[in-house]
Amino acid sequence: MPDVMRTVVLASLALCGGAMAGVMALRPDPAVRLEAELSRLEPEDALRELRGAEGRIAFHDNLELLYGRLSLADGDLDRARRSFRRLQAQASPSEEVLETLAGIEAAAGDLAAAAAFLRQAQDAFPSADRRLRLGGWYQALRQPEAERDLLLSEDPTVLTPGEIDRLGLLLIRDGRIADYEALFTTLADSTAEGHLSFKRRLLEFLVESGRPAEAVAAAARWTAGPQGAAALEASVRALIGRGAIDAAILVARDGFRLAPGDSHVALPVFARSGHGGVARLLQGEWLASRPTLSDAEWATLTHLAESTGDMRGLQVALASGGGQAGAPALGQALMQFVRYRGAGALVPWRGLLSEDVFKEVPLVGAAWANWRGDRPATYRHLVAASNQPLSDWDQLIWMSLLDGLRGSPFHRVLLAGAVDHPGLRQRLRDSVIPARPARAALSASPDKPG
């Protein structure tokens, strides 16, 4: 029995011991218990508890993070810094920890330390937003080398236009011209946002470096690629802007060959920049290679004629393919003859004149009808023209055509207000009011008092 009793007692003790050990084993870690308690407290109270527990219990990562966050919220930057540094040392790099350390140092006024943490964060977890911020911090710190290296470490095509501009300036500052050229070559060859401005900058650089042939080759490469027309126009403009006219001519000629349908865009660039002679020369070459013209090409030719007064291009085009042109393009082209040479200049092109053309550009119809003495048609076309926008020049032409109707009922009807165009109405009013001041008519008999 005693043995049995002893066995029972021993078994009971063993059970109790096991239970106690279980209880002890299952008892939460003080740090875990503290964490649970803190979650029920206001931040101020939680921070007070943490401060009280500091040094008494070992903080695990979660508790340290909470302590760091609360200290930071409280404005205790030194304590927050210690917590986050401890976390940084204990664990693998964390984006939040590095960002927060950067934020702590920035709030404390130590931007250099802040930038060091932000750079670590950027290296480990690259992001465009962080890169931009870091670049701005380097700039504020006057650390151009660090800023330059940060930007150079990135694929240039993902940089923002502002970053690219800044990187270019920093490379010039450091005399790293080869890197500058490489940067803009990459960007100019891309279709990244703003690629036309990068093309311009590369061409300017090549011209300045005395390498116009390379500029021409680059422009030809872009002209043959996507958005070739825009690239061609930008290239010609850039080269003319840097005085490289010969290179610009070569680029334009390359354009005629490589992008025949779009190359007309180069012509107005020459004309607008004061190189009318070159424009005419190139226009002739271009026309020779274009048996038929698109509406856009007609528009370019018309624009050139209008801006230079040189009708030769239009004459060639009308003679060779005028009949295939659409009525709007044809009307605008013929209008240039009316503007510069009068209605009589339409005679050689009478075969191209049609009601469709007159409908598109009624002033051409009015001029032609007036030339032929067809007053009803002149009137009809003048009324139609008055319903369209008319430049000052065209209004003067309109008024001159009106002279052909003088003495006719059409003239009286127009004077009576058949026209709504405000500019023409004013001119019509002025045409019947004596131009000289009324007082001038009385000059022979001066005013007398009484």
Next chain:
Amino acid sequence: MTRNHFQPLRILRVLSALLALAPALDPSAASARACDTVPRTTLALYDARREGEVRNTRIYRFAELVLNYLGQVVVYHDISRDTPPQTDPGQVGLVLSWFDEPVAETAGFGDWLARDAAFCNGGPKIVAFDNLEFWTALRPGLSSRAMGGMGIATDGVIHAVGVSATVAAKDDSLLDHESDFLIRPGDYRGVAALPDARPLLRMDAQGTLIALAVIGPAGGYVHASAAIDPGTQGRTAWIIDPFGFFEAVLDDDGVPRPDPTTFQGLRTFFVTVSAVGWLDVMPAQAFGEAQRLASEVLAERLVERFADLPITVAILAGDLSPGLGGAAAERGRQAALRALAAPNVETAVQGFSDIRDWSFFAAYDPNREAAMLVAPEAADDQGALVSSAMQTLRDAFADTGASTFSRTPGAPRKYAAAPFDLGQEVGGAIDGVNALSGGERPVGLYAWSGNARPFEAALEAAERTGVASMGGGGGVMDAARPSVTGLWPLSAQVGGQRQINDALGGDAVYTDYWTGALYGFHGFRETLRRTEEPRRLRPFHLSFAARTMLHFETRRAVETFLQLARSSAVVPIRASAHVAAVRGFLSARIASEGPGLWRVRDRGALQTLRLDHARTRALDMAASQGVMGARRKGDSLYVALDPGAEAPLVALADGDHPSGIVLGSDAPALLDSRPVVESWNRGTCSVALELSGFAEGDVVLAAPPQAEYGVAITGVNGDRHRAVAADAAGVLTIRVPAAPGGLRGLSVKGGC
């Protein structure tokens, strides 16, 4: 029946009125009289067609703050109107242009500039930033005079500048200020510095020297590439030192400059609390715990705990209307009553309906507003993950009663139950809040809400109420944004009105409007430091919204800065006092009455004149009138004016005593004072002051070393003077108790 008596008095009155009008009718007559005053006006030219309104211009954004610091009041003239400026030429010391494109219309301005006789001192200085064509397009005589004044000549050629260009000469004392000058390839107008000019920056582009920054005999020129670095994130920075540049151009270092940042030798301190989030609910920490409004927390935890500091609390009248504010309105009203009952609180009003976009109401169309509100903007979450920032935003726009923001976050105002009424928005709101306290705590400030860009009529409406108004501007200058371009000018010209700006930005800008790290507001300390050293650019203006009380981070930041104000050398004032000081800055006229003698008139509540580069200059108390004393800070001398003096006379003498004061007698003079000096009476041996304040503070006097005095403070030792002695440096510090609403007399009698 009419009476037709001879009325000599009436005729005299009419005649005197006509005489008073004469200067307005003939500005040259006015200017002839005005030439004895220092020309403090900078005429800023801008092109409204390109830049819209004054507040968009680069002069306003970058240059005005610097010119304000140098004592200049900037008046804007829209050159696109081509009418002569309506500014008295005699008051104009500087004409400043900052165009980025040519401006065609110059005749009107040319007529004004050609009025030689109307100007003082040989005409205004002329400064051009960026595009010069406005000046080259003036009629030939004027153009050559302007260009000569700037110290430059142009060759009419556009030069191509590429990567091979080099810096030929650079004055390091004035360049690479906040950002380094970098050569920027492009097209540059050929500009050369004249022989009598001081070239600051020259570039060599393939053998051609191009001047990029020049100080001329009567002006200066700065090319765009030498002015402002645009920054990759829009964080601009000065390349040229604008303080040094404008100082050199104005060449008036000997003239004291009005300074509204300082009272009685110390930086002023004031607090503004905006009504944003007044009704926002602070989440309960535990289930069943009562939720509290941000405004309730504000009243209890801040206003009452910091009773020793003035706090200007703005109320949005609409929030307190049950029909608009909803269920929380009554509690918000009680919180307002509790806050306004505190003696340290100045009552402010933030309008009625919480205007977010003032420009929308400049040409108000109720139908357009109704259409905006009908089309809902708030997107359904549809179970998407909501970032903490979005969560915070949603909290910010929590549905409080009739708030439009819960449905249309982009609505131009919060309460749109009735059509916009400017009278109700300004005067009506003020009346409503005055009624709240039964007239006991009259409104002292109208705070502009939302984007704080009120239109002219709104400013007029505020002006008519007689209540000071403030808002907008502010700015940040911390470690990550260290440029002075982050700060805004003292005021903004809006048509014929002046809007007084906040002095510094608050919690919203440091927390990205509560969407970023909320602890960021602790960084405000850096702005405080950088706007105090090396120059005191700004007062200590702590501004935050009521909703900042909801967040531990921002609430603790506010408490920390209030503690900082307790321990700092500042003068706590109400926000309206700062507005009055800025108004005084704008109106003050300074006239020379002899070498080192300056008379100040029309200064209103402006209390300080500042003399820069004055290490060897001191205030001569014996020769001065209506001044209390002075205090050195760096190489500047801050002269404290007697608040009761109509036209103080500031006399300066040679002297490098650390106090900055030549006493001239045994009577002490003021070095600085935390309590506000309401009256000042200095005799041969003694000085008597009346002081107000919110808590006890030190009055620091300059006296002969070891001099003995008897000090009496009303309410402490009455007329019984207790003996005190100045220390070996001649400093006498007296701690004076103070409480809101009361005056304390301080008498310091000397031994003579």
